[in-house]
Structures are given as structure tokens and as C-alpha cells.
Amino acid sequence: EDGHTLKAWYPSKINTHDFYNVNIRYAPVVKVSLAEPIGLRGVIEQWLDPIRGIASIATGRSQPLHSLKVRPDGDDGAPWNLAQVFGTALTQAPFDSTAHQVDKAGSILRCAADGVSLLDLVRAWWRLKAEQHPLIETYGGMLHARDSHPRSRFLLLIQSLEGMHGHDTRDEFEIRTVQHVAMRTEVLATLDGHLAPRQKQFLKRSVSKEPPRSLRAALEAAFDLPDEFTQTRAALEASLLVNRLVAEDDNLHPLDAIRVARNGLAHGTRGFDAYDLDQVNEILDRLVRAHALRLLGCPPAIFGRLAMPPDR
Numbered sequence: 052e053d054g055h056t057l058k059a060w061y062p063s064k065i066n067t068h069d070f071y072n073v074n075i076r077y078a079p080v081v082k083v084s085l086a087e088p089i090g091l092r093g094v095i096e097q098w099l100d101p102i103r104g105i106a107s108i109a110t111g112r113s114q115p116l117h118s119l120k121v122r123p124d125g126d127d128g129a130p131w132n133l134a135q136v137f138g139t140a141l142t143q144a145p146f147d148s149t150a151h152q153v154d155k156a157g158s159i160l161r162c163a164a165d166g167v168s169l170l171d172l173v174r175a176w177w178r179l180k181a182e183q184h185p186l187i188e189t190y191g192g193m194l195h196a197r198d199s200h201p202r203s204r205f206l207l208l209i210q211s212l213e214g215m216h217g218h219d220t221r222d223e224f225e226i227r228t229v230q231h232v233a234m235r236t237e238v239l240a241t242l243d244g245h246l247a248p249r250q251k252q253f254l255k256r257s258v259s260k261e262p263p264r265s266l267r268a269a270l271e272a273a274f275d276l277p278d279e280f281t282q283t284r285a286a287l288e289a290s291l292l293v294n295r296l297v298a299e300d301d302n303l304h305p306l307d308a309i310r311v312a313r314n315g316l317a318h319g320t321r322g323f324d325a326y327d328l329d330q331v332n333e334i335l336d337r338l339v340r341a342h343a344l345r346l347l348g349c350p351p352a353i354f355g356r357l358a359m360p361p362d363r
Contacts, residue, residue, distance in 0.1 A: 079148050081169075088124040091136070101176035102169070104191050108343045109160040111336065113195040117146050159356040160349065167349060175347045185214025186346065190339050201328035202316055208335040209266070209313050215342060216269035224262070231262040266310040273338055277351045279358035280341070286359045287334045292327040334359065 083098050099116060106114040119136040126132045137143070162169050179187040189211040193199065199207075217224070235258055239251070246254065274284045287293065288305035296308035303311065309331070315321025341354040 079146075091121065094119075094121060097177065098173065101173045101180075104176065104194055105160075105169070105172050105347065106158075107194045108190075108340050108347075109158045110156045111340065115142050115144075116140055117142050117144060160344065160353055165350075165353055167353070172347050172349075179346060184346065185218050186211045186339065186342060189214055190343060201325045201332055202322075204332050205328050205335070206313065206316055208332060208339055209309070211339050212273045212335070212342075213264075213266060213269045216272050217264070219272070224264075227262045228260075232260055235260065266313060267304065267306045270306045270309060273342065276338075276341055276345075277355040277358070279355045280338075283334060283337060283359040287331065290327070290330050290334065292323060292331050295323075295327070 081102060083094075089097070099119065103114055103116060119138075119141055120133045121136060122132055123134065160167065162172075176187070189207060193204070193207045238258075239255060242251070242254070274280055287309075292312060293305045293308040296311050297303050297305060312321070312323060312331075316323070337357040337359065341357045344354040344357075345351075
């Protein structure tokens with residue numbers, strides 16, 4: 052309805068031996084026709100970043116951009132009016148999208164086969180960015196990070212899930228906050244006259260003006276996905292990191308073990324083996340990607356493919 056059109060295709064094999072003796076074949080191309088002209092920054096923010104982000108979420112790895120061509124406003128469609136854009140994020144490298152490479156990429160989303168509109172996904176990305184959704188902002192920001200340490204990746208994945216839960220339950224939390232502040236005021240008033248000024252000041256500083264938040268509740272909510280994710284949760288609870296922490300405290304719930312690990316890493320009071328963190332990161336990454344695709348409007352059958360296979 053806004054006049055935008057978006058097409059993606061794999062052009063037929065093109066031989067250009069007569070000119071430069073090069074051979075480009077099956078290169079994936081996305082063509083965007085705009086209802087109104089926009090600046091280069093708008094092209095990057097509204098089209099390149101979302102499309103690259105969607106492709107990266109679908110494949111689980113940062114996807115490169117090989118080239119960008121734009122037409123000036125008022126262009127008559129002549130091929131010589133195409134302008135080539137150069138930048139550090141544009142590789143300008145040859146790309147041969149063979150069947151082997153497509154399979155190797157392991158995308159869990161194939162728009163044509165799944166009946167999903169890429170343009171609808173881009174529009175959903177715009178909406179989530181406009182409302183500053185924490186999962187898209189946090190996870191979207193880490194999609195293209197290079198050589199992230201398992202420690203930082205673990206913390207960012209947890210932050211993505213916790214931020215999503217906070218965003219989804221913000222109305223409920225506001226109600227709880229009002230009730231919490233009222234009870235806090237009542238308790239402090241009741242104790243007035245029974246405490247020394249120093250004791251009262253300590254109590255006022257120590258009792259938060261917000262109700263407590265629970266990472267366990269956020270993780271419980273995050274696993275509210277298709278039944279296939281029952282195995283994914285079981286894999287998380289059986290991970291080496293969780294088992295080591297539960298072994299230290301028999302009363303510790305497996306999901307609370309993730310909280311203990313997060314607090315230790317965030318505050319610098321504990322460290323954990325990189326392999327143990329990587330094992331958990333793989334599971335959390337599947338969970339975050341599933342919710343990203345859910346938020347973008349993909350049907351459950353698509354993001355359900357991210358669940359851990361039964362034999363793992």
C-alpha cells in the first residue's frame with residue numbers, strides 16, 4: 052500500500068568472456084523500487100540493514116553484502132545511470148551461489164518455499180526498530196560482531212531474552228511497581244519512630260523502589276514456544292555449565308543456575324570455561340533467533356526448525 056516493491060532472485064548464468072573474461076553466475080540479487088526517493092543513509096538503514104539482519108538471523112551467521120547500486124532521483128532507467136557504492140561493509144567480492152553453498156548456509160527460512168514475504172519481514176523490522184524493541188536492538192547489534200568472546204556473547208544473549216520479557220510484560224510491571232511503592236511507603240511509615248535516623252536511612256536505601264525481576268521468569272517465558280523446544284530446554288538444563296552449578300547447590304533450579312552464571316560474569320566475581328559457555332550459547336542463540344523470527348511475523352513451523360534435534 053505504500054508503493055514499495057521488493058524482489059529477490061537468482062539471475063541465470065551470465066557469460067562476459069567477450070569483455071573481461073569473467074563469469075558471474077547465480078548471484079542472489081535484491082531489487083528495491085521506492086515509492087519516493089530517499090538518501091543513501093535511508094537506503095542503508097531502511098533496506099540494507101534489515102535485509103542483512105534477516106538473512107543473518109535465518110542462517111545464524113553474519114551475512115556479507117557484496118555490492119550496492121543505486122539510481123539518482125529522476126533517472127530514466129538507463130543502465131548507464133546505475134551508480135556503484137563503495138564502503139568497508141561492501142566486499143565487492145565475486146559470489147557464486149551454488150546449490151552446495153546454499154545448503155551449507157543452512158538457512159531455516161526460504162521465503163518462496165515458506166510463503167513468506169520478504170517485504171513484510173522488512174516492514175516488521177521497521178516496526179520493531181521504531182518501538183526500540185530490546186531483542187532486535189540487542190541481538191541485531193551483535194549479529195555482525197567479529198570474534199566475540201563466549202563470555203560477552205553469553206551476556207548479550209541473556210540480555211536479549213531478559214529485555215524481550217521486560218518489553219512484553221511492561222504494563223504488568225508498571226502495575227506491580229505502583230503496588231510495590233505503596234507497600235514500601237506503608238512499611239517505612241509504620242517503622243517511623245521505632246528506628247534511629249541512621250537505621251531508617253539504611254532501610255530506605257536498601258529497599259528498592261521497583262519490585263524484583265526474575266531471570267528465571269524471563270527464561271520460562273522464552274521457552275513458551277512450539278513443543279519442539281521442550282528438547283531445547285532439556286539440552287540447556289543438561290548442559291555442563293548448569294550441571295556444575297547445580298552440583299554446588301542441590302536446591303538450585305537449573306534455570307536459576309543461568310542466573311548465577313550471569314551474575315558472576317556480569318559482576319566479575321566468577322569465570323567459567325569457554326567450552327561450557329559455548330555449549331549454552333548455542334542453545335540460547337537458537338532461542339533468541341526463534342523469537343526474532345516470531346517477532347518478524349514468521350509462522351511457528353519456520354522458527355520451530357531452530358529447536359534442538361531429539362538426538363542431541
